[in-house]
Every structure is written in C-alpha cells, then in structure tokens.
Amino acid sequence: MKIIIFTENNRGGGMDTFIGSLINNWPKKEDTFTVICNQNHPGITYLANLLTDDTKLVKHAIPLNWSLGASLLSILPFIAQRALRQLFRVLLSPIQYFLIKNLLRQENGDHLFSVNGGYPGGETCRLANIAWKKLNKTQSVHNIHNFAINYRRVFSIYETFMDKQLEASCSHIVAVSKACADSLRIRPVFSKSNKIMHIYNGLDDNSKLPVKKGIKDILNIRYEETLLVMIGTFEERKGHEFLLKAMSYVYQKHPNVHLAIIGGGSEPEILRVKEHIEKYTPNKNIYLPGFIDDVQQVLKGADMLLIPSQEFESFGLTALEAMLHGIPVVSTDTGGLPETIGENLVTGFYSAKDNYELYSKNISYLLDNKEISIKIGINGNRRAKKLFSSSRMSQNYHDLI
Numbered sequence: 001m002k003i004i005i006f007t008e009n010n011r012g013g014g015m016d017t018f019i020g021s022l023i024n025n026w027p028k029k030e031d032t033f034t035v036i037c038n039q040n041h042p043g044i045t046y047l048a049n050l051l052t053d054d055t056k057l058v059k060h061a062i063p064l065n066w067s068l069g070a071s072l073l074s075i076l077p078f079i080a081q082r083a084l085r086q087l088f089r090v091l092l093s094p095i096q097y098f099l100i101k102n103l104l105r106q107e108n109g110d111h112l113f114s115v116n117g118g119y120p121g122g123e124t125c126r127l128a129n130i131a132w133k134k135l136n137k138t139q140s141v142h143n144i145h146n147f148a149i150n151y152r153r154v155f156s157i158y159e160t161f162m163d164k165q166l167e168a169s170c171s172h173i174v175a176v177s178k179a180c181a182d183s184l185r186i187r188p189v190f191s192k193s194n195k196i197m198h199i200y201n202g203l204d205d206n207s208k209l210p211v212k213k214g215i216k217d218i219l220n221i222r223y224e225e226t227l228l229v230m231i232g233t234f235e236e237r238k239g240h241e242f243l244l245k246a247m248s249y250v251y252q253k254h255p256n257v258h259l260a261i262i263g264g265g266s267e268p269e270i271l272r273v274k275e276h277i278e279k280y281t282p283n284k285n286i287y288l289p290g291f292i293d294d295v296q297q298v299l300k301g302a303d304m305l306l307i308p309s310q311e312f313e314s315f316g317l318t319a320l321e322a323m324l325h326g327i328p329v330v331s332t333d334t335g336g337l338p339e340t341i342g343e344n345l346v347t348g349f350y351s352a353k354d355n356y357e358l359y360s361k362n363i364s365y366l367l368d369n370k371e372i373s374i375k376i377g378i379n380g381n382r383r384a385k386k387l388f389s390s391s392r393m394s395q396n397y398h399d400l401i
Contacts, residue, residue: 001031003401004109006100008122010066011233012043012264012291014317015115015145018176018201020050022113025204025394034058034107038124040067042264046293058107062099065089065123083154089123090158096124101131111139111401118146118312119184120159126166133169139401142166142173146314147183147335148190163189172400176201177336180314200339201315202393205385206296207325214300215260219287221301226367227258229302231295231318232309234265239308239332240273242356244280246308249360251284254367259284259306262298264291299325304366304373307331310353316340319348320388323380328373330362340388347379 005022009015023033035051037044039059048057065088104112112132116125121144132140151159167173167189173196175181181198184190221227232238240261247259259281261273270288277286292298295318299305305322307313313335320340322329331337332353341348349362366373 002109003111004034005113006036006128007115008038008124009041012046016043016047021390022394025390027395027398065092097127100127113141115143119144119148129169130165140170142170144175147312150186174199176315177339179336199396202388202390203320204390205324211296211300215298216301221258226303228304230261230306232263234269237311239310241276243308244276246356246360248280250363260287305329309334313337323384326377326381328376342383347383
C-alpha cells in the first residue's frame with residue numbers, strides 16, 4: 001500500500017517531527033510513503049533527515065499565499081498584510097487545485113494524509129483532500145496541529161464553500177488534542193460533523209541516546225549551575241514577554257539562574273524579544289542561541305522547561321519531549337497543554353496565561369525544592385511513556401484506513 005503525506009509548512013519544528021514519527025513507527029512495514037512538501041519550507045532539511053531511506057520526498061514549487069509577495073507585504077501594516085494574504089488565498093486556490101490534482105495523479109497513491117498547521121492553515125492541504133476525492137479516491141485524512149479560527153466575515157462565502165468541500169472529501173478530520181478538535185466546531189460546517197476526532201501526538205523516547213554536546217556545554221555553563229529552557233519559534237503568541245515579566249520576579253530571588261530562549265524567527269521577531277529582555281531582565285544570564293535542530297542537545301543538561309504560550313498551543317510537543325527526559329515542565333494552561341501535562345502539581349505545573357506572578361512563583365517553587373522538582377520530572381516521565389508513545393500514535397492513524 002502506498003501512502004501519500006501532503007503538507008504545507010512555513011516553519012520548521014513540530015509538524016516535521018510528527019511526520020517522521022508517524023512513518024518510522026508505522027505498524028505495517030510493507031507499506032511505502034511519499035511525502036509531498038513545499039520546496040521553500042525552512043525545515044525541509046530537518047524533515048528529510050527524519051524520513052526512512054525508502055521514503056520518497058517530493059518538493060513542489062506550487063505558489064503559496066503566504067510566500068507570494070512576502071517582501072512587499074512586510075512593509076505594510078499588519079491588518080493590510082492579513083487582508084491581502086487572504087485575498088491571495090482565494091485568487092490562488094484554483095491554480096493550486098489543478099497543480100495539486102496533477103501532482104497527486106502522478107504519484108498515484110492508495111491513501112492520503114494531509115498534515116496541516118492550524119485551520120484553515122495551509123490552503124494546499126485543504127485542496128489536496130478535495131483534489132484526492134475528485135480523483136475518485138475514497139480514503140483521505142485531514143490532520144490539523146493547531147487551533148481553528150472562525151470565518152473572516154468578508155471571506156465567509158469562500159470559507160463556507162471550502163469547509164463543505166473538505167468535509168465531503170475526507171473520511172476523517174483529526175486534531176492533535178480534544179481542545180484542538182473542539183476549536184473546529186466553532187465553524188458552522190463542522191459544528192455537527194461526525195468526522196472530527198482527536199489522536200494525541202506521540203514521540204520516540206530518545207532520552208538515552210548519546211549526545212556529543214548538551215546545552216550547558218554549548219553555552220559554557222557549569223554543570224552544577226541551574227539552566228531553564230524555553231523552546232519555540234519567536235512568534236508573539238509563544239509568550240516571550242510574559243516569560244520575561246515572570247523571570248523579573250524569579251531573578252529577584254535567584255539572581256544566578258540561567259535562561260536559554262531557543263528558537264528561530266524573523267529579524268523583527270528577534271528584535272522584539274531582545275527589547276523585552278532589555279526592558280524586564282537586563283544584564284541577566286539570558287541566552288539566545290538560535291534554532292537548534294537536535295532537541296536532545298537542548299534537553300540534555302536542562303533543569304526545567306518553560307512554556308509561556310499565550311494562544312494556539314494545541315498539544316505541546318515540546319512539553320512531551322521534556323517529560324520523556326524527566327525534566328519538569330512549567331507551562332500556561334493554553335489550549336491542549338493541560339491534556340499533555342496531566343495532573344497539575346503532580347506531573348507538571350500549569351497556570352493561567354495572564355498571571356505571570358503565579359507563573360514566576362511556580363518556577364521559584366521548583367528552584368527552591370529540588371526533591372519535588374525531581375519527583376515532578378519522574379511523574380511526568382511515567383505519564384509520557386504510558387500515554388504518548390509513537391507506536392501508539394501510528395497505530396491509531398493506521399486504524400483509520
């Protein structure tokens with residue numbers, strides 16, 4: 001059986017990890033995979049390295065609404081950027097549809113998974129499911145990894161039409177958490193759909209694999225010193241300002257603690273984070289080493305993982321990775337994060353996304369109570385291994401087809 005995975009991505013990270021885990025743990029080894037991805041995906045090399053040797057990677061040059069005229073759009077006000085990108089989405093979709101349909105016809109698979117970010121997210125992912133159905137294929141799964149947003153009123157006719165087409169074309173619409181699945185139902189077409197479900201992400205336990213250099217080695221921090229880590233893109237929704245407000249309180253009590261903010265972003269995004277550092281935590285032990293593609297390097301030596309996300313955190317793959325390493329997680333309660341972390345104050349800590357003072361107290365509490373911090377890490381590790389294995393995730397997706 002030949003399975004096609006179609007994805008559109010403009011940032012490297014969690015979706016790439018998901019695709020690699022899905023393929024590498026697929027229960028039927030005789031099945032073959034073809035991954036179709038936009039060639040300008042920043043994480044294309046990372047994705048390629050995750051795939052098995054017999055997996056075919058097809059890089060396409062189909063025009064995408066977010067990359068069309070990107071340099072010109074960047075100088076416009078944010079509201080104008082959003083409106084024009086949505087207009088590009090509508091205008092490009094007929095061209096994208098025919099190009100995708102031809103590409104899928106050439107690859108001629110038996111089953112299709114489209115792996116999307118949020119919803120509507122990557123327009124080519126929706127169009128892939130629709131085109132697949134028009135090719136008289138019956139099995140199709142649309143997978144979303146972030147929250148759905150409601151219709152923008154001016155484009156509601158188009159969005160309603162596309163939702164109806166997708167709902168009719170898919171056998172299943174799968175979100176990565178219950179919270180993520182529930183967000184889809186705010187859109188009228190999906191409000192009563194029986195095709196929506198959730199399957200939790202899973203990861204391989206790589207915590208015992210050898211790593212040449214851990215994060216403390218990379219940053220020249222002594223092993224006995226305490227290092228807190230945040231991993232994520234530099235998007236505003238990830239909560240860098242919230243974190244640094246909280247850390248301004250933590251540093252009053254723990255002035256020598258280290259903080260590594262790891263991830264990539266555009267120049268304006270990076271500049272914004274640097275401005276937050278200067279405003280809230282100047283002259284502290286804070287590091288911005290950029291994007292590190294080997295998460296094992298980051299987690300080897302980290303003493304705590306911080307997730308200050310403010311919105312659109314559908315599952316929390318980074319939280320799961322830390323839990324598999326026995327690292328305590330201090331998070332906000334955004335989206336699906338509580339589903340991943342589990343029982344608050346037992347398998348991890350989470351608090352309201354608007355209460356940075358409480359967030360700082362949670363961090364300080366674990367810094368002050370080493371034995372409890374270790375216990376939280378152990379409990380989180382047991383939960384992760386029991387509920388979120390890659391083999392379990394892949395088996396659940398296999399059962400859909």
